[in-house]
Amino acid sequence: MVQSAAAGAGNSYRKYTPSKIVFFLIKWFLILFFAVYTLFPLLWLFITSLKTNAEYFADPFSFPAVFQFRNYVNAFNQANLGRMIFNSITVSVAAVAVNLLVASMAAYPLSRFRFKGREIIFLLFSAGIMVPLNALMVPYFTIFSRIGLLDSLNSLRILYAAIGLPISTFIIRGFMDSLPGEIEEAAYIDGCGFFGRFFRIVLPLSKTGLVTAGTFQFLTCWNEFVYANLLTSSPQNKTIQIGIRYFTNQFTTDYVSMYAAIVIAIIPSVLGYILFQKQVISGLTSGAVKG
Incomplete structure (x- = not known):
C-alpha cells in the first residue's frame, strides 16, 4: 500500500x-x-458613454464622477434613434426571411440531387463570398436608380437579402448534406411529393443550419453602413448605423452621446449571438463533419 x-x-x-x-x-x-x-x-x-464631454476630454480613461445616463436620452432625442432602430429591425427581419427562403431552396437541390454541373453551380454560388461588396457599389446604385427604389427601405431589404445568398447557401447546403437520405426515401415511398419533402421534412430538420445562416445574415444587415448610406437620403429612411453620424457637425461633436448611440446599436448584435450561440456553433460543425 x-x-x-x-x-x-x-x-x-x-x-x-x-x-x-x-x-x-x-x-x-x-x-x-x-x-x-x-x-x-x-x-x-x-x-x-456615461461621462460628460468635459470628463472625456480631460481624461479618456478615467471613471465618471457621476454616471450620466441622460446621454442615452440625448442619443434618442438628438438623432431620432427610435425611428432608425425600427427601420433597422424591419429591414433586417425582412432581408433575413427572404434570404433564408431563397438560400434554402437553392441549397436543397444542390445537396439532395445528383445532376451534371451541380458542383459548378455550387462553386459559382460560393465564389460570391469572395467578391468585395464595395466593388459593386456603382452597379447596385445604377440598378436601384433605374427601377426607382432609391431612398427606399425596400432597396435595402432586396440588397441585403441578395448579398447574403452565397454564404447562406453554403452554410445551409453543408448542413443538408449531413441529413440521412433514408428519411426522404421513406417519405417518397409514403407518397410525399417534392414540395412536401422540402417543407415538411428537410426544412424542419435543417433548422439549426437556418438559424446559423440567419444569425450571420442578421448581423450583416444590422451592422451594414456603406449601402445604407448610399441608397437612402431622407431621415425617415435612415438605419441605426447612419444615425451615429448625426452627433457630428462642422464645428462640434457630442462624443459621449455618440458613444451612447453606439452602445445602443451594438446591443442587438451581442444579444443575438448570445441567444443563438449554441445553434450557430452546432450548425457550423454539423456541416463540417459530414461523412
Whole structure:
C-alpha cells in the first residue's frame, strides 16, 4: 500500500513537467490577452458613454464622477434613434426571411440531387463570398436608380437579402448534406411529393443550419453602413448605423452621446449571438463533419 501511494505521488509529479507548466502558462496568458484585447474597447465605450464631454476630454480613461445616463436620452432625442432602430429591425427581419427562403431552396437541390454541373453551380454560388461588396457599389446604385427604389427601405431589404445568398447557401447546403437520405426515401415511398419533402421534412430538420445562416445574415444587415448610406437620403429612411453620424457637425461633436448611440446599436448584435450561440456553433460543425 505504501508503495502504491508512492507510485501514485510519483505519477502525479511527473504530470507537471517543466515543459507542460510553461505550455500551461503560455496558453492562459494568450487566452487572457485576447479576452482583454476583445473586451476592453467595449468596456471603455460603455464607461465613456456615461461621462460628460468635459470628463472625456480631460481624461479618456478615467471613471465618471457621476454616471450620466441622460446621454442615452440625448442619443434618442438628438438623432431620432427610435425611428432608425425600427427601420433597422424591419429591414433586417425582412432581408433575413427572404434570404433564408431563397438560400434554402437553392441549397436543397444542390445537396439532395445528383445532376451534371451541380458542383459548378455550387462553386459559382460560393465564389460570391469572395467578391468585395464595395466593388459593386456603382452597379447596385445604377440598378436601384433605374427601377426607382432609391431612398427606399425596400432597396435595402432586396440588397441585403441578395448579398447574403452565397454564404447562406453554403452554410445551409453543408448542413443538408449531413441529413440521412433514408428519411426522404421513406417519405417518397409514403407518397410525399417534392414540395412536401422540402417543407415538411428537410426544412424542419435543417433548422439549426437556418438559424446559423440567419444569425450571420442578421448581423450583416444590422451592422451594414456603406449601402445604407448610399441608397437612402431622407431621415425617415435612415438605419441605426447612419444615425451615429448625426452627433457630428462642422464645428462640434457630442462624443459621449455618440458613444451612447453606439452602445445602443451594438446591443442587438451581442444579444443575438448570445441567444443563438449554441445553434450557430452546432450548425457550423454539423456541416463540417459530414461523412
